[in-house]
Amino acid sequence: AQSVSQHNHHVILSEAASLELGCNYSYGGTVNLFWYVQYPGQHLQLLLKYFSGDPLVKGIKGFEAEFIKSKFSFNLRKPSVQWSDTAEYFCALVYSSASKIIFGSGTRLSIRP
Amino acid sequence: DGGITQSPKYLFRKEGQNVTLSCEQNLNHDAMYWYRQDPGQGLRLIYYSQIVNDFQKGDIAEGYSVSREKKESFPLTVTSAQKNPTAFYLCASSIGGQGSQPQHFGDGTRLSIL
Numbered sequence: 001a002q003s004v005s006q007h008n009h010h011v012i013l014s015e016a017a018s019l020e021l022g023c024n025y026s027y028g029g030t031v032n033l034f035w036y037v038q039y040p041g042q043h044l045q046l047l048l049k050y051f052s053g054d055p056l057v058k059g060i061k062g063f064e065a066e067f068i069k070s071k072f073s074f075n076l077r078k079p080s081v082q083w084s085d086t087a088e089y090f091c092a093l094v095y096s097s098a099s100k101i102i103f104g105s106g107t108r109l110s111i112r113p
Numbered sequence: 114d115g116g117i118t119q120s121p122k123y124l125f126r127k128e129g130q131n132v133t134l135s136c137e138q139n140l141n142h143d144a145m146y147w148y149r150q151d152p153g154q155g156l157r158l159i160y161y162s163q164i165v166n167d168f169q170k171g172d173i174a175e176g177y178s179v180s181r182e183k184k185e186s187f188p189l190t191v192t193s194a195q196k197n198p199t200a201f202y203l204c205a206s207s208i209g210g211q212g213s214q215p216q217h218f219g220d221g222t223r224l225s226i227l
Contacts, residue, residue: 036218043117043218044203044218100161103155103156105155
């Protein structure tokens with residue numbers, strides 16, 4: 001079955017630490033990939049997306065993600081996190097043959113000030 | 114400002130009762146979606162609609178029903194057949210229905226059972 005895996009359920013970091021959140025998917029077809037973020041008390045919003053082209057994509061607030069086709073991965077990174085990055089992060093994808101987005105289970109990120 | 118409005122923010126349901134969650138968008142988007150968010154399970158798709166008067170079941174449609182009579186509205190009814198309805202419900206929309214466009218989300222409705 002087509003699926004998205006986020007293995008880190010809860011990540012705790014100190015401010016200025018580097019961040020990498022894992023995202024893997026199960027099927028090797030053509031995919032469009034997304035990272036969404038949900039800040040406390042706010043609605044889900046798009047962080048970044050990959051459709052084609054340069055596999056290293058840059059999003060808002062200093063986040064970036066790299067699509068590695070051979071590893072079926074789309075990990076999210078940030079070189080130096082801030083307390084305001086505390087949120088839940090969702091990886092999502094849509095296969096070109098499908099018409100709906102599949103979401104991962106989410107990773108809760110807590111930043112210690 | 115354009116966006117998605119979900120109401121109410123909190124909803125309580127008695128056993129055996131149907132309740133309807135409202136979702137309205139003024140983004141002129143064709144596609145609309147309903148998700149259920151449970152802790153540790155991410156977002157699971159309940160129903161989606163790519164065009165007015167048409168909708169498809171998602172991964173967990175049992176116990177739910179929807180209608181799409183107007184482009185801007187996509188209400189979700191949680192029926193008494195849904196055995197575990199306590200959850201956070203999110204409505205979303207996108208420009209196209211192929212899933213390739215980023216989705217815009219509402220603020221959600223939290224449903225609890227009395």
